[in-house]
Amino acid sequence: MGRRTTGTVDGLLLVDKPAGVSSHDVVSVARRALGEKRIGHSGTLDPFATGLLVLLIGRATRLLPHLPGEPKVYEATIRFGAETDTEDLDGTVVQERPLPMRDALLAALPALTGAIAQVPPAYSAKRVDGRRAYELARAGVPVELKPVTIQVHRWDLLTLTDPDGQEVDPGTVSPDGPVQSARVRIACGGGTYIRSLARDLARLASSAAHLTQLRRTSSGPFRVEDALTTADLLEGRARVRPALDALPGVPVQELTDDDVVRIVRGIDVPALVDGSWGALTTPAAGLLVALAERRAERWQPRVVMREA
Numbered sequence: 001m002g003r004r005t006t007g008t009v010d011g012l013l014l015v016d017k018p019a020g021v022s023s024h025d026v027v028s029v030a031r032r033a034l035g036e037k038r039i040g041h042s043g044t045l046d047p048f049a050t051g052l053l054v055l056l057i058g059r060a061t062r063l064l065p066h067l068p069g070e071p072k073v074y075e076a077t078i079r080f081g082a083e084t085d086t087e088d089l090d091g092t093v094v095q096e097r098p099l100p101m102r103d104a105l106l107a108a109l110p111a112l113t114g115a116i117a118q119v120p121p122a123y124s125a126k127r128v129d130g131r132r133a134y135e136l137a138r139a140g141v142p143v144e145l146k147p148v149t150i151q152v153h154r155w156d157l158l159t160l161t162d163p164d165g166q167e168v169d170p171g172t173v174s175p176d177g178p179v180q181s182a183r184v185r186i187a188c189g190g191g192t193y194i195r196s197l198a199r200d201l202a203r204l205a206s207s208a209a210h211l212t213q214l215r216r217t218s219s220g221p222f223r224v225e226d227a228l229t230t231a232d233l234l235e236g237r238a239r240v241r242p243a244l245d246a247l248p249g250v251p252v253q254e255l256t257d258d259d260v261v262r263i264v265r266g267i268d269v270p271a272l273v274d275g276s277w278g279a280l281t282t283p284a285a286g287l288l289v290a291l292a293e294r295r296a297e298r299w300q301p302r303v304v305m306r307e308a
Contacts, residue, residue: 013057013228014223026053042055054067066303075183075214078198087123091210096208097207101176102160104204104206115149122143159183242287250291252278252286253279277294290304
């Protein structure tokens, strides 16, 4: 393992989570690698899933409520014919149905696009009477979760697999041809369970399904292509980006030395750039001092990154 970074580290860290570990495991690796306990995330991934985790480090965790995180984009592989209790490949098969036809899948997509009501999976972190749903499910206690409203912006069918296991372009499958699996891209809002979208897609097409692969490729403006691997963290190659990078698109105003003193004390300063929110930075170095909200023609600090 590489040499740890010591001292306070504030900023943004993008990590590409591998399959087989929890999001908490990745956070623990980052804590050891950076020597920093204060690490927050903008949304976890299931252990079998891979892809982008957006982490804020040190005092930058204060920015979590303001972090742009939508839409979230996933790529997933849906296996038809069998539904599992966990709705993924790690579960036990609870029902089997015939493979769906291509046109039945296409016809079902509009009903799963836009603002829709989704029943979360029983094996989820939702709370039921103070306990996690997955704890009850593992104990054999029946779990009935209430539907929640989610937003699905778009489905893209990337490829379909026929009963012989041949992966083909969706347009080359006959309308009444059976589909063994589908690789899809989904853009959605927070709180969406891709496992449950796959479940509901199959049910609408008179079939059953579960996920065999799930990867988050982006979250708001953040992309998995820019992320580090856990090997990078373990081998001391963690590159924490400046806290200002967590606020893309927010107008930036460089403060004077006197303004910095005022802002860290919670005192407003003149607003010299447009926007309802502003990222206020130090002179010359451009380090984030505060995220501020406009009040008339002045900036009122809401998240201060420095101590008075």
